[in-house]
Amino acid sequence: MPEATPADGELALTGRITTASNATFLGSIDGVPVVYKPIAGERPLWDFPDGDLASREVAAYLVSESFGWNVVPRTWLREGPLGRGMVQLWQDADPDQGAVDLVAAEDVPDEGWRHVFDGTDENDRAVSLIHEDSAALRRMAVFDIVVNNADRKGAHVLAMADGHRHGVDHGLTFHAEHKLRTVLWGWLGESLTADELDGIDRVCAHLDGELGDALAGLLGSHELAALAERCDGLRSDGRFPAPRGGMPAVPWPLF
Incomplete structure (x- = not known):
């Protein structure tokens, strides 16, 4: 977030996102659009x-x-019209791009995409869940493993015009037990790149310092311990994990 972007100015609500599971509002701070989710x-x-x-x-x-x-x-906690809550900078995703898709089984692209699984739609037609094969999305998948994201839906991936991919809606993260549910399973079993391993190393190192101190005010000690264990385990394995446990491997609905 640019330093000039206000964080503590007046938060004015401009609308509500009615499709969200919890109270979620659109707003602005000194003209800068944001998303506001009050704890209440x-x-x-x-x-x-x-x-x-x-x-x-x-x-x-x-x-x-x-x-x-x-x-x-950029995401932070602050007071708002409905009490203390999460505020996040609004992102204008490119409507002409999509990083995750559900397509007819016969229409799965040959290149540039990863196949996740096959199924049938409400009309019993064969469909396939796919996502793009990009460095940006791989990074998001690594991030999800580390934070134990239990809700990486397709709609939680924002495709930006410049090719960057933002992830949003991270309320269901950091559980001490394995909860990973994601649509980004396309690299299952593949080795992590040097860049991805370096990123994990940075998190592991920062957990012993400023990052760990900041997270201690947001998460429980058992959740912090599990986070460190996931970092160490993923770094040691050096590859994308497979689904495990008795819970579904993907969220529902997918999007």
Whole structure:
């Protein structure tokens, strides 16, 4: 986020995103568009009983910054018209691009895309879930593994006009137990690149310093310990993991 962008000015609400599971509003701070999610508007979740989702969103941003990949737009906690909550810079995604798609099974591209799985739609037609094969999306997949993202839907990937990919909606992250649910399974079992390993190394190192101190105010100690274990485990394995456990490997709905 540019230093000139206001963070503590007046937060004015301009609309509400009615498709969101929790209270989510569009707003602006001194003319800068933002998303605002008040803690008071969060629904209780049996599988994420500790803390609040807003703090997890901010924690995800801090880890993203530690990676150095700008996966998560600038995100912070502050007071707003409906109380304390998460505020994130709004991103104008390119409507002519899409990083994740559901296509007819016979229309899966030969190049530039990764196949995730096949299924049938509501009309019993064969379809395939695919996502693009790009460095930006690989970085997001690595980020999701580290933060244990339980809700990487296709709509949570914002395709920017310049080719960058932002990830949003990170309230369901950092659980101490394995919760990874994502549409980005296309590199399953493949080796991580040197750039990806370097990013994990940065997070591992920063957890022992300023990053760890900042996360301690947002997450539980057991969640921080699990985060460090995931970093170490992924660095040691050096490859994209396979789904495991009895829970679904993808979120629902997919988008």
